[in-house]
Amino acid sequence: MTSYQELQGFAKTNFKAAHIIQSDAEALEIATQLSQQFKQTSVERDANRNLPFTEIESYSQSGLWAITVPKQYGGAEVSSLTVAKVIALFSGADGSIGQIPQNHFYALEVLRNTGTDAQKKRLYQEVLQGARFGNALAEFKTRTSAHKQTTLIPSKNGYLIQGEKFYCTGSLFAHRIPTLVVDETGNEFLAFVQRDSQGLELIDDWSGFGQRTTGSGTVKFNQVFVAKEDVIAFDTAFKQLSLVGPFAQIMHAAIEVGIARAAFEETLERVRVARPWIDANIDSATQDPLTLSELGHVATDVKASELLLKQAARSVDAAKQELNAETLAKASIDVAKVRAHSTETALKASSKLIELAGSRGSQRADGLDRHWRNARVHTLHDAARWKYYFIGNYVLNGVLPPRRGTL
Known part of the structure; x- marks a missing residue:
């Protein structure tokens, strides 16, 4: 099990400007080369449950984690087919690595639909520079997967988050953790929480017999502060x-x-x-x-x-x-x-x-x-x-x- 301090250190020391991909063809070329590289050590990673910190850093630094950023915000905005091909290439090489950026792209798609222009400019720019988003969406202790108990509580200059999530794929490797929360009226929001936020605890406790190195552990929120500008609507993405x-x-x-x-x-x-x-x-x-x-x-x-x-x-x-x-x-x-x-x-x-x-x-x-x-x-x-x-x-x-x- 990886310690929380080690995870924090990884995120802080490995944030640097990434390559910016310009086209679908470039994305596929880079994905083909990099996935073949990852394939060479996939059996060993799975057998020993070696979390792919180095591989994910190379993956995001290649520019592939920014390929869905819209052109108007500086990204390549590749087609859905290219996104699918990229994910399939990495999944063939290593099923775990193939899944890790899925929630990152998902959060960017929610942002595209419900974020303000100011939020898009800021968060898309972070991604273009190499930031990785994880996820804290699912909850284990509710009656069905549709019910959420992680709350968003108004606070000075922002909100406080209280709750617990599981199956948080990619969060161990992330710089921000988009978190699904509900307010007092039942409305759902996606909060882009900074991984070094006080009260945030990442637990490397994923024990699935497959997808062993996705880092899909538990994330706990103990009065974790998130700024207002880092919170976007979530449920409206499905109502509209x-x-x-x-x-x-x-x-x-x-x-x-x-x-x-x-x-x-x-x-x-x-x-x-x-x-x-x-x-x-x-x-x-x-x-x-x-x-x-x-x-x-x-x-x-x-x-x-x-x-x-x-x-x-x-x-x-x-x-x-x-x-x-x-x-x-x-x-x-x-x-x-x-x-x-x-x-x-x-x-x-x-x-x-x-x-x-x-x-x-x-x-x-x-x-x-x-x-x-x-x-x-x-x-x-x-x-x-x-x-x-x-x-x-x-x-x-x-x-x-x-x-x-x-x-």
């Missing part, structure tokens, strides 16, 4: 027409698509060196008809998820250009399609990897199980069965899907 929900979900889908592709490609490598099954009467496992049939099914599913991801990203970008109830619904449904499909594909591809690799595939040193563990834990974010329900209700009855971050 906005792409916050679809944008959040397409990033989750990209994580699973990346894991699925990586698992499938590793399956091909393992089958090429596997021993043939004794009843097949063949010289190489690559000639086994049953293995080939299984590979054909996985290959088809992986490609289908990738195509659904591309279609969904284009729908999100189209809705961004002309946002109305119908374009928002189409984007939401298209994203739900890939999210539901990628859930099943990532689990299937990662399971088939171990099956087709044979008994050798179970060796801890190879870490082949990390793909399945990462996929299984990540797919617990949302229930794919409910996505299929909303898709069916839309295509048959014309019922528009709900506007929230889980669809």
Whole structure:
């Protein structure tokens, strides 16, 4: 477990001006190179639960954490497809690293929709300079995930935050921690809390069997002060027409698509060196008809998820250009399609990897199980069965899907 003092020291000593990416093509080029670099040590990180502080610093310094900043504020404002491809690349290399910036981009999207111009100028500039945002959204002790108990209390020149959050992915690596809070009237806000704020406690207690190095621990707030200018509306992003929900979900889908592709490609490598099954009467496992049939099914599913991801990203970008109830619904449904499909594909591809690799595939040193563990834990974010329900209700009855971050 990493100490709070170590986490604080990391944030303070590693904040420096980052590279500023200018285009989609540059973003993809940098992501391709950097993700391959991270892949080299992914098995060791997962096995020993080595938190990727150095990797995340390189990731944000590359400029990739600022690629969604709008052009008018100095960013590249890349397409949703590019964002999805970047996340998929890193998720294929290391599922944990692929997930860490997801909430950062999510917070920036909320800011784009509900922040004031002054707030956008200041916070976007921080990100362009290399700042990382984590998250403190979910709560563990409420009746449902929709209920929140972390409060925003008026104070001199700002507010005080009291409460506790869990599954705070990325907060261990962050300079600010966007925190979902409610005021006395029940309205929800997103407070961009400075990580060195007095009364803020980061606890490295994430113990999930997958996504082991996302740093998704607990964050406690004991009368933590936040300035008024660091608080923006949150619930209005879903009451009004906005792409916050679809944008959040397409990033989750990209994580699973990346894991699925990586698992499938590793399956091909393992089958090429596997021993043939004794009843097949063949010289190489690559000639086994049953293995080939299984590979054909996985290959088809992986490609289908990738195509659904591309279609969904284009729908999100189209809705961004002309946002109305119908374009928002189409984007939401298209994203739900890939999210539901990628859930099943990532689990299937990662399971088939171990099956087709044979008994050798179970060796801890190879870490082949990390793909399945990462996929299984990540797919617990949302229930794919409910996505299929909303898709069916839309295509048959014309019922528009709900506007929230889980669809």
